[in-house]
Amino acid sequence: METEFDYVIVGAGSAGATLAARLSEDENISVCLIEAGPSHKHFSVSTPGLLLLNMVTKKRNWGFETVPQKGLNGRKGYQPRGKMLGGSSGSNAMIYIRGNKSDYDHWAELGNKGWSYEEVLPFFKKSEHFEGGESKFHGTGGPLNVTHKKEASPLNQTFIEAAQSLQIPLRKDFxxxxxxxxxxxxxxxxxxxxxxxxxxxxxxxxxxxNLTIVTDCLAERIILKGKQATGVQIRTKSGQKTLLARREVIVSAGTFGSSHLLLLSGIGPPEKLLPHGIETQHDLPGVGENLHDHVDWVANYKGKRSLHKETIGFSLPGTFNMIGEILKYRKDGTGIFSSNIAESGAFLYLDRDEPAPDIQLHFIISIVDDHGRKLHWGHGFSVHVCLLRPKSRGSVSLASSNPSDAPLIDPAFLEDERDMEKLYQGARLTQRLLQSAAFDDIRGKPIYGTEEEDEDRLREDIRNRADTIYHPVGTCKMGTDKLAVVDARLRVHGLKGLRVIDASIMPQVISGNTNAPTIMIGEKGAQMIKEDWPEGV
Incomplete structure (x- = not known):
């Protein structure tokens, strides 16, 4: 293996994979992409209906936990993150959502030139091959295949009818x-x-x-020569190595991994480094700060009748049905195993003064409890209630100076009471939706709580069970204020040859699922790097 490249990219997730492909388009430059996990080539990754397997096991999942959360009655939250080529795009629910126009316009208003909606839309379209055809909002010919859900459980229509009974409009394209x-x-x-x-x-x-991809490779620290990043120290099965970067080191290790690596490298506030014996190489107060995430509460219901053909669950008839579904999927890629489980959803306003919907619902054709780690006999459905623009802010910090030790993750869920109030209102609205006539034929008993309106009981249930819906952002935020880590071209403030390009640069989480925006960030980041290193330089 060579040890010197033009670009060394840490992390092969949604942004890192995008960067590696785009930068290596120039055959005159060399790119090394390193990934802590294994390949994505496994049936549990490629089969949509098996997505929970990589959420609850550790082979392709970091399986982080948070520190005890004050807002969650002292519980530790679970933070599964993809650990494989493709990162969390190899274990997520495959939902293609970009967020709201106002999200990106707000980024630009914060002083991040070039990040308004009209300026990022071309990069969304560049990444996309939309099977529905090219339009003002969609592209064709890009690497990322996006499609309408062709075969969905009939329960989704029940959910849609229930929402429409509450005057929520039908939306064909979010x-x-x-x-x-x-x-x-x-x-x-x-x-x-x-x-x-x-x-x-x-x-x-x-x-x-000109592209080298290394898996099962842990980045231990960024090597600095003064204020210039010159390479990355890595550890593989064969030992420790140094990879040198002639042009730039690009950190794309995710919201937890990128800030963790910077801190391990002595880049951050001294008060986070000195207790672990790490010498401060570059004092940057915002590293690991501004962590926030979409906090989420789930309503779980048993089915009134057998739903073994419409849902994924555990039962004797369901087992027999799955045998046929396996054969169907192997034959032509259809049936329940082609399902992303979260097939439908909604974006709702609780406050019409907000610039965009403030609640997102995900309708799940299964009883998914505690991230799929707690199993229930029988069949049913779930609705996730997600707060889109939380006010609470937490942090990522070091547990030790050992790169193999997980970071300390504190998303500060529900510590801002405004978040608790909005999530409660969203949960109450969802309970009303589930009590509508459309669900009468299939709605059994709720697994938690009661169907009666009991405010104290619902608030306590939110504190007892709310957790992430897997959209952490912000720990290396883009901006110009004192907590900004990167500038609008994603260069780390005060250092040369070092960028962070992934979801951690979002100054404010977007209003929706974060995978498509992270790929967009990779596309835009690659374009900026090419502009900053024109041919022949």
């Missing part, structure tokens, strides 16, 4: 001019299989001579 409404989600799939960032960006270019 990524068009309006976001508010209810409907089926678009998904990142192709012919019934998951289409992760690794499938989209890495598989087509894996044989490029």
């Amino acid at each position: 990524n068009s001019e309006r976001q508010e409404g209810v409907g089926l989600f678009d998904v990142t799939q192709k012919r019934g299989k998951r289409w992760s960032a690794a499938n989209a960006y890495l598989d087509p270019v894996v044989d490029r001579n």
Whole structure:
């Protein structure tokens, strides 16, 4: 293996895979992409209906925990993150959502030139091959296959009818001019299989001579020479090595991993470094700060009648049904195993003075309890209630100076009482939706709580069970204020040859699922790097 490259990229997730493919388009430059986990080539990754397997096991999942959360009655939250080529795009629900126009316009208003909606839309379209065809809002010919859900459980129509009974409008495309409404989600799939960032960006270019991809490789620290990043110290099965970067080191290790690596490298506030014996190489107060995430509460219901053909669950008839579904999926990629489980959803306003919907619902054709770690006999459904623009802010910090030790993750869930109030109102609205006539034939008993309106009991249940819906951002935020880590071109403030390009640079989480925006950040970041290093430089 060579040890010197033009670019060394840490992390092969949604942003890192995108960067590696785009930068290596120039055959005159060399790119090394390193990933802590294994390949994405496994049936549990490619089969959409098996997505929970990689959420609850550790082979392709970091399986982080938070520190005890004051706002969650002292509980530790669970933070599964993809640890494989493609990162969390290899274990997520494959929902293709960009967020709201106002999200990106707000980023630009914060002083981040070039990040308004009109300026990022071309990069969304560049990344996309939308099977529905090209339009003002969608692109074709890009690496990321996006499609309407072709075969969805009939229960989704029940959910949609229930939402419409509450005057929630039908929305056929959440990524068009309006976001508010209810409907089926678009998904990142192709012919019934998951289409992760690794499938989209890495598989087509894996044989490029100027691209080196290294798996099962832990980045231990960024090497600095003064204020210049010159390489990355890594550890593989064969030992410790140093990879040198002639042009730039690019950190794309995710919201937890990127800030963790900077801190391990002595980049951050001294008060986070000195207790672990790490000498401060570059004092940067915002590293690891501004952590926030979409906090989420789930309503779980048993079915009144057998739903073994419409849902994923555990029962004797369900087991027999699954045998046929396996054969169906293997034959033509259809059936329940092609399902992303979260097939439909809604974006709702609780406050019409907000610039965008403030609550997102995900309708789940299964009883998914505690991230799928707590199993229930029988069949049913769930609705996730997600707070889109939380006020609470937490942090990532070091547990030790050992790169193999997980960071301390504190999203500060529900510490701001405004978050608790909005999530409660969203949960109450969802309970009303589930009590509508559309659900009367299939709605059994709730697994938690009661169907009666009991405010204290619902508030306590939120504190007892709310957790992440897997959208952490912000720990290396883009901006110009004292807590900003990178500038608008994603260069680390005060250092040369070092960028952070992933979801951690979001100054404010977008109003929706974060995978598509992270790929967009990779596309835009690659373009900026090419502009900053024109041919021949």
